[in-house]
Amino acid sequence: MKLLTEERQQMILNLLKNKEIVKINELVKITKASESTIRRDLNYLESINELKRVHGGARLLKGRFNEPSYSEKQVQNIKEKTLIGKYAASLIEEGDCIYIDAGTSTIQMIDYIDKKDIVIVTNGLKNIDKISEKNIEGYILGGKVKKKTKALVGSEALKNLEKYRFDKCFMGINGIHLEYGFTTPDSEEAILKQRAIELSKNAYVLADESKFGEITFVNVSDIKKATIITNSEPENYKKYKNKTTIKVVT
Amino acid sequence: MKLLTEERQQMILNLLKNKEIVKINELVKITKASESTIRRDLNYLESINELKRVHGGARLLKGRFNEPSYSEKQVQNIKEKTLIGKYAASLIEEGDCIYIDAGTSTIQMIDYIDKKDIVIVTNGLKNIDKISEKNIEGYILGGKVKKKTKALVGSEALKNLEKYRFDKCFMGINGIHLEYGFTTPDSEEAILKQRAIELSKNAYVLADESKFGEITFVNVSDIKKATIITNSEPENYKKYKNKTTIKVVT
């Protein structure tokens, strides 16, 4: 499908709104237009005061309402989560089929996804908003909606999950423990997480440092089943390293 | 079936309302008119300020590069929609299992639901927010998320829908016509609407007066399959009354 000029420019602006700054290369990949065309678009959009041209790409105009939304602001450890999210997003490759778990850690990564030809499945209603804003093909599991977290849980969602197979999944978790593995407080969520990990070729758990050593109610899986992405070396780093793959981003 | 000039132009506008931007090629395919004719239509529609011509197609007027957000769109005909929504909500009885279609008409009714012991299934992501805010047990269909309307469409959603049976369903619609029945511009949405109506003991279509006499792209069902709830007597009121149940709330 070929995009209309206007569509492409709209897309660039949407992307910019999410990312603050975009590189020309990214835009070329995402829009599948040539470099020349993207340059022309950026120059035009700058001329009508919709963005600021910078070497290698473009930036959002300052003073535009680009403050993070309420819900994002309320997230704790936002810096760490952003860092983790950026790295997680970089793991995604063109053509991938991805599962992104509901949660405050995982939602951060969506902003930093720069691939276009991917499919994302999620159980988080909050996630799907961001996903579709980015013009990525998004699927949501069906079933009962858990009021507090705006996530899908339970058998209905589980059944829906079964239809998919993933290249990668990115999970949030409440506790990580050498012996007790990944744990979460809600058993209905736990089953879903467990199954998503099983259905993925590669599983990643996004967890800031505060999650290490914690044990919550229900076991999701052993820590060796997923790569842990975190922001600083936890206590017993070496022991974790022996048992599983753990990536520290700084 | 050959279309009248005016019908074709109305169709273009309806399509545009849902898609934000349309390509000439698409319009040629859909309307089966020639490129020349479509061009003429677009030029005319632009001249009467109904759309903005862009290279390769046309775009909704609205703010140039500021997307009309969902909440803004919601404001159209709000008084009528509120009135209709209030009445629709009053039809719900304790213990009911309800389907509420995605859309700006149907979402209004959620505010006015005063029963608690009910279950609501919907394909609208926006709907589910309101539903869970009200502490009502909410289910959402799974599947592909349509970017523009934040609604679930397609075969996946259809399969999910099949699991349920409803006491009542409340549907939005784009066109109501004595002969062409209920119509909507998106064929993937149409199938879903169609099936939801079939799965319900009682079906209601929520439509303000502007929908009468309109024909959009895809047929959903005959008008006798659902009770129409509207805010004022349409032209040919008696003819409608002969063919179906129609409730006018004032």
Next chain:
DNA sequence: ATAATTAATGAAAGAAAATGATTGATTTTT
């Protein structure tokens, strides 16, 4: 009803716009 008139349509040709590739200049990084 039939003929004359007007409006709507589709096809085609040349003009205009958008695009992608290339080249050499400029900027940034090493």
Next chain:
DNA sequence: AAAAATCAATCATTTTCTTTCATTAATTAT
């Protein structure tokens, strides 16, 4: 200073646009 990346400018190609004209459909007058 050299290498790499980004840039503006240019040109050939593709796509879309405007204009024109012949044909068909609808309307009006006879």
